[in-house]
Structure formats: structure tokens, C-alpha cells
Amino acid sequence: MNELAGKHIVxxxxxxxxxxxxxxxxxxxxxxxxxxxVVMTEAAExxxxxxxxQALSGRTxxxxxxxSREPNNMPHINLSREAHAILIAPCSAxxxxxxxxxxxxxxxxxxxxxxxxxxxPLLLAPAMNREMWSHPATQRNxxxxxxxxxxxxxxxxxxxACGETGDGxxxxxxxxxxxxxxxxxxxxxxxxxxxxxxxxxxxxxxxxRGITNLSSGKMGFAVARAAREAGAEVTLxxxxxxxxTPRGARRVDVKSALEMAAAVESYTPExxxxxxxxxxxxxxxxxxxxxxxxxxxxxxxxxxxxxxxxDILATVARSERALAGQLFCVGFAAESHDxxxxxxxxxxxxxxxxxxxxxxxxxxxxxxxxxxxVDAEGHCELPRASKRVLARQLIEDIAARCR
Ligand code: CTP
Numbered sequence: 001m002n003e004l005a006g007k008h009i010v011x012x013x014x015x016x017x018x019x020x021x022x023x024x025x026x027x028x029x030x031x032x033x034x035x036x037x038v039v040m041t042e043a044a045e046x047x048x049x050x051x052x053x054q055a056l057s058g059r060t061x062x063x064x065x066x067x068s069r070e071p072n073n074m075p076h077i078n079l080s081r082e083a084h085a086i087l088i089a090p091c092s093a094x095x096x097x098x099x100x101x102x103x104x105x106x107x108x109x110x111x112x113x114x115x116x117x118x119x120x121p122l123l124l125a126p127a128m129n130r131e132m133w134s135h136p137a138t139q140r141n142x143x144x145x146x147x148x149x150x151x152x153x154x155x156x157x158x159x160x161a162c163g164e165t166g167d168g169x170x171x172x173x174x175x176x177x178x179x180x181x182x183x184x185x186x187x188x189x190x191x192x193x194x195x196x197x198x199x200x201x202x203x204x205x206x207x208x209r210g211i212t213n214l215s216s217g218k219m220g221f222a223v224a225r226a227a228r229e230a231g232a233e234v235t236l237x238x239x240x241x242x243x244x245t246p247r248g249a250r251r252v253d254v255k256s257a258l259e260m261a262a263a264v265e266s267y268t269p270e271x272x273x274x275x276x277x278x279x280x281x282x283x284x285x286x287x288x289x290x291x292x293x294x295x296x297x298x299x300x301x302x303x304x305x306x307x308x309x310x311d312i313l314a315t316v317a318r319s320e321r322a323l324a325g326q327l328f329c330v331g332f333a334a335e336s337h338d339x340x341x342x343x344x345x346x347x348x349x350x351x352x353x354x355x356x357x358x359x360x361x362x363x364x365x366x367x368x369x370x371x372x373x374v375d376a377e378g379h380c381e382l383p384r385a386s387k388r389v390l391a392r393q394l395i396e397d398i399a400a401r402c403r
Contacts, residue, residue, distance in 0.1 A: 001388065003181045005033030010079055012088040012108045013053070014095035015043025017161040018127035018170035022089055023048060025173035026056045032177055037079060039063070041108050043092070065107040076107060080115040087180065088112070090127030090170045093138050099124075100144045122150045123183065125176055130166030153179050178247045185392075187231030188399035194227040195271040196220055197264060197278035197312065199239030201257045205304065206289040213279050214364040215334070217241035220277035222391035224249050230395050232273070237263045239278055257281050257309035264312050268319065268327065273398060275330045276313040279360075283308055314350045328353065328402050334360030343374045354401065356394065373397065 009029055013022050029036050038053040038061045050061035060069070067075050080086065088095060088108070095109070104110040112122055124145065132138055133155060146152050153176070156169035171179070198220020202212045217238060224236040225246035234249040237260055245251040252267070254260045257280045268274060283306035293302050313331045321327040329352040335342045336359065343357030357372040370384040371394065382393050 001386065002033035004029060004177075004184070007034045007084045007180075007184065008037070008082055009034045009180070010037050010039055010083040010086040010111070011057070012086060012091075012112070013038065013040045013044035013048070014088060014090060014092040014108065015041055015046060016090040016092045016127045016170075017047060018090035019044050019047035021170055021173055023052055023056055025089055025176055026053060028173045028177045029180070030057070032181070035059075037062070037083070039079060039108050039111065041095070041106055043094075044090075062107060065110050067107070076104075076111040076114045080111045080120060083115070083120050085121045085123060085180065085183070086112060086115060087123045087125065087176070089125035089176055091124040093126075093128045093132045093135075093141075096124065096126065096138065096141045096145060099148070099150065100141045117149050121183065123153060123180070124150050125153045125170050125179075126155050126168070127170030128168045129160055129162050130164055130168045133166075133168035151183065175247060182229040182247070185226075185229035185231075188396060189227055189273070189402075190231035192227075192232040192272045192399075192402065193270050194224075194232040194234050194273045194275065195237070195264065195267050196224045196227065196234065196275045197237045197239075197260060197280070198224065199241040199243075200279050201239045201260055201281045201309075202255045203257065203281045203284035203309075204255075204288045205285050206291065206293045208292050211281060211283075211285070212240070213281065214360075215239070215241075215279035216365040217243050218365070218367065219332075219358075219363070219369060219387050219391070220275075221246060222387040223275055223277055223394060226388070226391040226395040227273075227275075229392075230399060235267045235271070237267070237278070257284060257312070261310045261312045261315070264316065268316055268321070271327055273328045273330070273402060274313075274316050274322075275332075275398070276316075277332045278312075279334055280312060281309055311350070313352065317351045328398065330398060331355045333357045334364075336361055339372055340374070340379060343372055344379070347374050354398070 036057045038057050040063050054061045062075050098109045104113050142152050157167050199217030200213045200215040202210045204210045221243050224234050228234040228248045236249045237252045252263045254263050286305040286307045317329045331350050331352045333343045333346045339357045347355035355374045363369040368386050371382040373380050
């Protein structure tokens with residue numbers, strides 16, 4: 001989606017097996033529109049060749065501070081001045097230690113030291129064995145580089161090249177791309193705690209059957225991601241969907257409307273923004289069977305009685321904090337027709353300041369959507385675009401209303 005269009009990234013590789021992932025990372029950065037200048041330490045060249053990185057980045061790779069290709073013979077100055085960010089991936093334990101000391105005896109640490117710290121951020125993607133990761137020296141060094149202004153990204157947990165299992169794996173390339181995109185996003189919701197509901201709910205009839213709807217959760221997940229990128233702390237209460245959790249969001253999985261209502265109730269006291277994108281089932285079977293309902297051979301069909309589910313959004317919108325203006329509530333309306341009229345009526349019924357209407361059948365499961373924003377003053381349209389783009393626009397709009 002060209003999320004990094006116009007960004008020039010210095011991708012630094014220090015020595016570690018995770019160098020093999022740096023090749024894919026380089027590709028993905030370029031796919032997102034970035035230009036990538038690779039700089040490798042001597043140790044990194046033991047794990048992957050500059051030839052590979054040159055072919056993937058389309059630029060000659062730098063490895064020495066004595067590289068005479070630069071007319072002024074100062075690659076550390078030139079490379080660091082033209083970057084929008086320096087990303088060290090993988091960042092070895094040794095490289096972190098070098099950064100803490102401000103070492104300058106090889107090109108990569110030299111250019112990190114020489115970077116204009118106020119305008120060129122330094123992001124580190126650590127990668128190492130779990131014992132090296134948890135060693136007090138490494139943890140101490142990471143704290144030090146963070147204090148010195150570097151952004152230390154997390155690590156993954158799992159199988160390691162050495163055969164051990166634990167913390168210390170480098171984040172996957174797509175996770176690093178997400179981190180970089182998030183890093184560049186304007187922090188319009190910094191300091192906010194955003195609670196999002198997403199996806200359908202599932203109302204059990206018996207242990208193997210239930211009632212649900214076609215919501216995929218994509219819009220809600222995109223909203224959660226955009227909110228986190230905008231600097232908010234995000235809790236995502238998700239019905240049954242098959243989607244990856246947006247990086248950095250706290251996810252609470254639920255099935256039924258009652259479970260969703262309970263989860264929302266426990267997280268609203270700390271929230272400052274509530275965005276209800278979930279397609280909550282309006283009714284649930286009144287008496288779900290605890291055993292599978294069997295055919296009795298006569299052709300008789302079971303009759304189901306329903307009870308209404310609590311209206312989660314309306315309940316939150318009526319809460320003391322919402323009424324006091326401490327919790328900004330946003331509703332969604334999935335309609336099949338007469339969008340403006342239904343969305344306007346629904347906004348009034350739910351007593352929310354902002355209601356976002358969309359045509360359900362045209363968007364369920366799709367990657368794009370079109371939104372109609374309805375507030376007390378009137379309405380405006382966010383024309384058809386990817387859910388990712390719309391989510392960002394919506395978050396900007398909400399942030400402006402929360403200022
Ligand atoms: N919603 C909710 N709890 C419910 C039903 C809906 O929190 N039990 C929220 C949805 O998450 C959405 C908004 O209310 O933000 C509108 O949902 P929608 O299903 O479109 O509206 P309903 O209230 O169910 O009205 P109707 O079925 O008549 O269209």
C-alpha cells in the first residue's frame with residue numbers, strides 16, 4: 001500500500017543468524033515504497049552476502065568507514081544525513097553494547113553515533129539467543145541505549161537457531177515494517193486509551209450450533225491498528241474472527257454478546273475513547289441446550305425462543321464518564337439501505353456524538369469500504385478506500401473531536 005512512500009531507510013545489519021530475515025525485510029520495505037540503503041558490519045557479512053542485499057535494495061552496500069566511493073570519503077556523515085530513519089535489524093547483543101559506549105571503529109556504529117539525533121531516529125530490532133537476551137548486561141545496555149534516544153523494538157518468542165526456545169528472536173519482517181509505519185504515524189491520540197469492539201458475536205443454540213453474522217472484523221481491527229499507530233493504548237475486544245492482532249494492541253477474545261458486554265464493562269473505566277465496530281447479535285437463544293439437539297425422526301423442527309442482548313454501546317454511552325465527557329463514544333451502523341436516515345436515527349437512539357454508517361452487505365469480508373460520518377451538525381462521507389486508509393481517516397477525525 002506504499003505506506004513508506006518517500007521514506008529513505010538506512011537498514012543496518014549486525015552479525016546474527018537473523019540476517020537471513022533482513023533480505024526479506026529489505027524487499028518488504030521497498031514494496032511499501034521506501035528506498036533502502038544497506039550498511040553491514042563485518043560480522044553480518046558472515047551470515048549473508050552484500051551481493052544479496054545489493055540485488056534486493058538496488059544500491060551498493062556499504063561496509064567500511066574507509067569506503068572511497070564517497071567523494072568526501074565520509075560515508076558515516078553522508079549516509080546518516082539522508083536517512084529518515086536508521087533501522088538496525090538484526091541488532092546483535094554486541095552491537096547494542098557498542099552503541100552504549102559510543103564506539104566508532106566500524107561504519108555502522110560510527111554512523112549511528114554521527115547521526116543527527118534530533119532528526120534521524122534510530123530503531124533497533126534485537127536478535128539473539130535467549131540467555132544473551134535475558135543477561136543483565138544486555139538488559140542494562142538496552143535500557144541505556146533507550147535512554148540515549150534509540151527506539152528499542154520488541155523481540156519474538158519461540159524456536160531459536162541454536163535449538164533453544166525463548167525470547168530473543170528478531171521480529172518478523174512484516175512486524176518490523178508495521179513498527180516502522182507506526183513510528184512515522186502522527187501521534188494524534190497520544191495519551192488516550194482506546195477500547196474497540198470488533199467482529200461478530202456467536203450466540204450458542206447448543207454445543208455445536210449457533211447464530212452469528214457475516215462481519216469479518218476487518219474494519220474494527222483496522223481501527224484498532226490505526227489508533228495504536230496514532231499513539232493510543234488500545235484494547236481490542238474481538239468476537240470470533242480469524243485475524244492477526246494489530247501489533248501493540250491488547251486483545252480480549254470473546255464469543256457471545258454477553259461476554260463482549262462483560263469485557264467492555266471491565267475495560268471502560270480506564271478508556272477515554274470507545275469505538276463500537278462489532279456487529280453484535282441483537283438476540284440470543286433464550287435457553288441454549290447443553291447437549292446437541294438431535295432429530296427425533298418424526299420430521300419435527302425445534303422451536304427457538306430468543307431474548308434480546310444488552311445494547312453494549314448504548315449502555316456505555318449512558319455511563320457517567322461518557323456523560324461527563326471523559327469517554328468519547330463512537331458507534332457503527334451496518335445498514336442495507338437508506339444509510340443516512342438509519343444512521344441519523346441510530347445516533348440519536350444510542351446517544352453517541354459520532355455514528356459511522358456503512359452498507360453491511362457491500363463491505364462484510366471486503367478489504368475496502370465507504371463510510372458516512374454522522375454527528376449533531378450533519379454528515380460527511382469518507383469515499384470508498386481500503387479499510388486501512390478509512391480507519392486512519394476516522395482516527396484523525398476522532399482525535400480532532402477529542403482535542
Ligand atoms: N451495538 C452494541 N450492542 C448491541 C447492538 C449493537 O454495542 N447489542 C452497537 C454496534 O457495535 C454498533 C451500533 O451499536 O456500534 C449499531 O449496531 P447495529 O447492529 O447497526 O444496530 P442495532 O442497535 O442492532 O439496530 P438495528 O438492528 O435495528 O439496525
